[in-house]
Amino acid sequence: xxxxxxxxxxxxxxxxxxxxxxxxxxxxxxxxxxxxxxxxxxxxxxxxxxxxxxxxxxxxxxxxxxxxxxxxxxxxxxxxxxxxxxxxxxxxxxxxxxxxxxxxxxxxxxxxxxxxxxxxxxxxxxxxxxxxxxxxxxx
Amino acid sequence: xxxxxxxxxxxxxxxxxxxxxxxxxxxxxxxxxxxxxxxxxxxxxxxxxxxxxxxxxxxxxxxxxxxxxxxxxxxxxxxxxxxxxxxxxxxxxxxxxxxxxxxxxxxxxxxxxxxxxxxxxxxxxxxxxxxxxxxxxxx
DNA sequence: CATGGATGGTTCATGCAGTCAACTAATCCT
DNA sequence: AGGATTAGTTGACTGCATGAACCATCCATG
Numbered sequence: 001x002x003x004x005x006x007x008x009x010x011x012x013x014x015x016x017x018x019x020x021x022x023x024x025x026x027x028x029x030x031x032x033x034x035x036x037x038x039x040x041x042x043x044x045x046x047x048x049x050x051x052x053x054x055x056x057x058x059x060x061x062x063x064x065x066x067x068x069x070x071x072x073x074x075x076x077x078x079x080x081x082x083x084x085x086x087x088x089x090x091x092x093x094x095x096x097x098x099x100x101x102x103x104x105x106x107x108x109x110x111x112x113x114x115x116x117x118x119x120x121x122x123x124x125x126x127x128x129x130x131x132x133x134x135x136x137x138x139x
Numbered sequence: 140x141x142x143x144x145x146x147x148x149x150x151x152x153x154x155x156x157x158x159x160x161x162x163x164x165x166x167x168x169x170x171x172x173x174x175x176x177x178x179x180x181x182x183x184x185x186x187x188x189x190x191x192x193x194x195x196x197x198x199x200x201x202x203x204x205x206x207x208x209x210x211x212x213x214x215x216x217x218x219x220x221x222x223x224x225x226x227x228x229x230x231x232x233x234x235x236x237x238x239x240x241x242x243x244x245x246x247x248x249x250x251x252x253x254x255x256x257x258x259x260x261x262x263x264x265x266x267x268x269x270x271x272x273x274x275x276x277x278x
Numbered sequence: 279c280a281t282g283g284a285t286g287g288t289t290c291a292t293g294c295a296g297t298c299a300a301c302t303a304a305t306c307c308t
Numbered sequence: 309a310g311g312a313t314t315a316g317t318t319g320a321c322t323g324c325a326t327g328a329a330c331c332a333t334c335c336a337t338g
Contacts, residue, residue: 006263010256011249013270014160021157023198035323052286059162064325066288071323088286088333113150118276123269124145130258130266131152137257176295191315203296205317210294227304227315 017116024112031108032101037068041092042077042102048093050083077101156255163251170247171240176207180231181216181241187232189222216240 022036029039037058044057055065069092072078077098083089094102117124161175168178176197183196194204208231211217216237222228233241256263 006260006267007253007256008249009267010263010270011252013267013274014156014252014255016274017153017270018157018160021153022161037324050286051288060324061326062287063289063327067324086286086334090287110147110150113153114146115276116153116273117146117149119269119272121145123272124149126265127269128145128148128152130262130269131149131156133258133262134255134266135152135155137254174294189315190317199295200297201316202298202318206295225305225315229316 020116021113024116025109028105028109028112032105034101034105038072038077039102039105041068041072042094042098043105045078045092045094045098045102048081048091050089050091054092072098159255160252163255164248167244167248167251171244173240173244177211177216178241178244180207180211181233181237182244184217184231184233184237184241187220187230189228189230193231211237 025039026036029036032039034042040058041054044054049057051065051069052062054069055062058065058068069078069080073080076095079093079095080090081093083091117127119127164178165175168175171178173181179197180193183193188196190204190208191201193208194201197204197207208217208219212219215234218232218234219229220232222230256266258266
């Protein structure tokens with residue numbers, strides 16, 4: 001269809017890899033009793049973030065984030081902290097408990113993803129180059 | 140953390156690429172008025188499939204598939220057709236309308252994904268090799 | 279400095295996707 | 309024939325997502 005069979009192959013391979021990757025992601029999240037969105041939020045919370053930044057991060061609506069944070073806060077993993085300078089803003093910060101889960105999540109994601117990169121060192125370097133090109137290739 | 144900085148880089152790059160890919164997927168689905176799951180199902184329906192096969196495909200429960208097919212059927216994109224040999228089974232088959240949407244979806248997914256593979260032909264070949272290794276690398 | 283417009287967050291209603299448990303119907307196995 | 313297994317559905321419940329309406333706060337400009 002797309003004229004170029006190699007491109008088609010690459011796209012198909014990417015589809016499979018994406019599938020595995022998201023599978024690993026979900027498994028890693030579940031291993032910490034988190035949904036994927038919750039894991040994503042918690043993982044992004046190295047620095048406190050206002051709600052609307054989180055909405056951006058998730059490419060979703062502010063109204064949606066309210067609920068997600070509600071649930072995380074109800075479990076004591078996250079805290080709404082009023083901003084000093086701008087009283088409209090609530091900064092979300094991970095509690096110690098939340099930080100632990102985030103760290104465990106990242107670790108188990110790493111383990112899950114590692115087999116994917118089980119290539120010879122030289123191959124991994126080459127792969128990194130190519131992926132970097134792909135990433136740079138767009139705006 | 141994972142000892143190997145190159146692996147870390149590769150994982151991070153993969154994460155970004157996965158992100159873009161799923162973004163494209165969602166956009167392509169939305170362009171046909173479909174949710175991502177609906178698009179996935181419709182795309183898998185080159186051949187009629189019994190519900191439980193679809194559940195496998197989606198890695199979800201049979202009970203979940205019931206609802207998904209309900210909605211597709213309500214829109215006339217899909218049809219429940221009783222199986223001749225095994226009367227427990229309902230084979231799901233795309234209606235002409237459904238097939239059109241599936242084809243449009245695939246086309247617009249192709250266009251969306253193509254920029255990702257916008258590498259020199261030689262690079263694409265090399266990338267295909269590496270991705271193939273990754274895919275083969277697991278059970 | 280007052281006011282009108284933008285921004286940050288919440289609420290509400292609605293819909294889809296997902297799980298789990300309980301159920302019916304049909305098939306398989308012996 | 310009868311018990312286990314398999315296919316699909318139903319119902320109750322949760323989480324994620326959107327869109328519209330709404331406060332509160334901030335900010336710009338007249």
